[in-house]
Amino acid sequence: MRNILIIGAGRSASSLIEYLLNKSEAEQLHLTIGDLSLELAQRKTKEHKNATAIAFDIFNEQQRQTEISKADIVISMLPAHLHFEVAKDCITFKKHMVTASYISPAMQELDTLVKENNLVFMNEIGLDPGIDHMSAMKIIDDIRDKGGKILLFESFCGGLVAPESDNNLWNYKFTWNPRNVVLAGQGGTAKFIQEGTYKYIPYNKLFRRTEFMEVERYGRFEGYANRDSLKYRSVYGLEDALTLYRGTLRRVGFSKSWNMFVQLGMTDDSYIMEHSDTMSYREFINSFLPYHPTDSVELKLRHMLNIDQDDSQWDKLVELDLFNANKIVGLHNATPAQILEKILSDSWTLSPEDKDMIVMYHKIGYEIEGKKNQVDATMVCIGDDQTYTAMAKTVGLPVAIATLQILNGNITTPGVQMPLKREVYAPILKELEEFGVVFYEKQGSYMGYNPNNVAS
Numbered sequence: 001m002r003n004i005l006i007i008g009a010g011r012s013a014s015s016l017i018e019y020l021l022n023k024s025e026a027e028q029l030h031l032t033i034g035d036l037s038l039e040l041a042q043r044k045t046k047e048h049k050n051a052t053a054i055a056f057d058i059f060n061e062q063q064r065q066t067e068i069s070k071a072d073i074v075i076s077m078l079p080a081h082l083h084f085e086v087a088k089d090c091i092t093f094k095k096h097m098v099t100a101s102y103i104s105p106a107m108q109e110l111d112t113l114v115k116e117n118n119l120v121f122m123n124e125i126g127l128d129p130g131i132d133h134m135s136a137m138k139i140i141d142d143i144r145d146k147g148g149k150i151l152l153f154e155s156f157c158g159g160l161v162a163p164e165s166d167n168n169l170w171n172y173k174f175t176w177n178p179r180n181v182v183l184a185g186q187g188g189t190a191k192f193i194q195e196g197t198y199k200y201i202p203y204n205k206l207f208r209r210t211e212f213m214e215v216e217r218y219g220r221f222e223g224y225a226n227r228d229s230l231k232y233r234s235v236y237g238l239e240d241a242l243t244l245y246r247g248t249l250r251r252v253g254f255s256k257s258w259n260m261f262v263q264l265g266m267t268d269d270s271y272i273m274e275h276s277d278t279m280s281y282r283e284f285i286n287s288f289l290p291y292h293p294t295d296s297v298e299l300k301l302r303h304m305l306n307i308d309q310d311d312s313q314w315d316k317l318v319e320l321d322l323f324n325a326n327k328i329v330g331l332h333n334a335t336p337a338q339i340l341e342k343i344l345s346d347s348w349t350l351s352p353e354d355k356d357m358i359v360m361y362h363k364i365g366y367e368i369e370g371k372k373n374q375v376d377a378t379m380v381c382i383g384d385d386q387t388y389t390a391m392a393k394t395v396g397l398p399v400a401i402a403t404l405q406i407l408n409g410n411i412t413t414p415g416v417q418m419p420l421k422r423e424v425y426a427p428i429l430k431e432l433e434e435f436g437v438v439f440y441e442k443q444g445s446y447m448g449y450n451p452n453n454v455a456s
Helices: 011-027 038-045 061-070 080-092 111-116 131-145 178-182 203-208 232-236 254-264 281-286 297-305 312-319 336-348 390-407 422-435
Strands: 002-007 029-035 051-055 073-076 096-099 120-122 149-161 190-194 197-201 210-215 219-225 243-251 356-368 371-382 415-417 440-445
Touching: 002 011, 002 061, 002 390, 011 029, 011 038, 011 051, 011 390, 029 038, 029 061, 038 051, 061 080, 073 080, 073 390, 080 096, 096 390, 111 415, 120 390, 131 149, 131 232, 131 356, 131 371, 131 390, 131 422, 149 210, 149 219, 178 336, 190 219, 203 219, 203 254, 210 356, 219 254, 219 356, 232 243, 243 254, 243 356, 254 297, 254 312, 281 297, 281 336, 297 312, 356 390, 371 390, 390 422
Parallel strands: 002 029, 002 073, 029 051, 073 096, 096 120, 120 415, 149 243
Antiparallel strands: 149 356, 190 197, 190 243, 210 219, 219 243, 356 371, 371 440
16 A cells, blocks of 8 residues: 555645545555544544544654655645645655645755655645646647747636625635635735736735636626736746736625725734724724714714715625624734634635635737737636535645656656646646536637726
């Protein structure tokens, strides 16, 4: 039996573990599933004879090294900042490693050692990053194989609620880490290039600069810019592209509404609010508004945001129960962002019967023999339930498939890497289609950058 050590049994690991268990007989696999919560790890094994659950503490060096030394390959589903110690042990014991996380500077520094030990450290092999890389490179490589030149590359991805579960005014629910949603866009100015001109969007303007797109059968969406699109010029070999833009997808209207929180300062995570444990939701809102001897919190807020009582923006705020004086935050020494996350979780947590949805959209303009064309590629994945969510599928399945490909010697190029080579992405994308992760490509005339598609 070949032993696969899986560190972290959270929500994103569900489909990953199921895939490998289903393959375990034919592929002679044994899974060791380690998590801080033994109960969680045990649930994920489903009492399968080829799986062992263990209580696993990543900071227990002896245990970590013992388990890694017994594995043939290690999958780390931990938060990105915890991969490094695992990676060093994998080098020591000469084990391949797979993660869904972005390659950190510390991880990249291990590249020489990884290559010297002829190891594959596959990173960024989840959804975004992951499926976005692979699907984009497939199209880009196909165009280049025909002698084409890339003129425009735009790519968007969003974790959303499925249409049948979309029942609030925001058209949104938390389908992944709520904290990441609240802090989205912070920590740096969005940078990209459009029609040969560098563009920069500071955080306070980010959610009012959106692009619109249509996905067949699923309607209209909007996208706001990710932090740094420019780094993908070298990653994808798009140094000559006139437009390079990566963004996050939401339903139309979400960004304009979210901008209310940004302008009020509720997404700030840099300071602690006094007496947050006893503060009511209404007091939280009022703390960002000017004092007035007679005006209500509602009136002050409408005046500050310049919205009317019959405005749909107002309805969205009311729906969140923000003005409730009886609801208590109950968080000790909390930042505004942490309090906002708590309030939103009341309304945006998926119900047991809810399903999530992943939407990915690539728009690639190119030129072949003097003729300009464009391909629009879309992928929509709907979750099965609250265990096998669309997010779990699209993050976990590529990790699982890549792991088996490495074990079976089909992926052999050593080093710290992301899935950009044809030997990696071609078989993984093909197998993902069996699980409903399918890209539909539509060819058309090159449209270029249309300023009418951008909200003011």
